[in-house]
Amino acid sequence: MQTENRFFDDFAKILNGAAGTLAGVGREAEASARARAREWIGGLDFVSRDEFEAMKAMAAAARDEADALRARLDALEAKLADGAV
Known part of the structure; x- marks a missing residue:
């Protein structure tokens, strides 16, 4: 056993x-x-998640700045058109 x-x-x-x-x-x-x-x-x-998020934030800021500049340009063109007429 x-x-x-x-x-x-x-x-x-x-x-x-x-x-x-x-x-x-x-x-x-x-x-x-x-x-x-x-x-x-x-x-x-490949890029890391942190690099991707940083570039995404930079692109959003650049878009916002471009939109602000476009609005400013449109306002200046409108003033110029009103003054020239």
């Missing part, structure tokens, strides 16, 4: 060790895949 218990104990230890090893291999493979993906994406012309 004791040999059966010892056999199962040893078998359980082997399975636990194998499961731990497989989990470690899985984590290492995932880390390696992430590192390769970062390297691949880093070589492309």
Whole structure:
């Protein structure tokens, strides 16, 4: 009876060790895949979220300034047209 218990104990230890090893291999493979993906994406012309948001804000400010200048120009053209008539 004791040999059966010892056999199962040893078998359980082997399975636990194998499961731990497989989990470690899985984590290492995932880390390696992430590192390769970062390297691949880093070589492309992508921008970070922060850079994108900064450029988006700058574009909105430029649009607002252009709209203000357009309104000013329209007002000046209207004055010029009224004075010339």
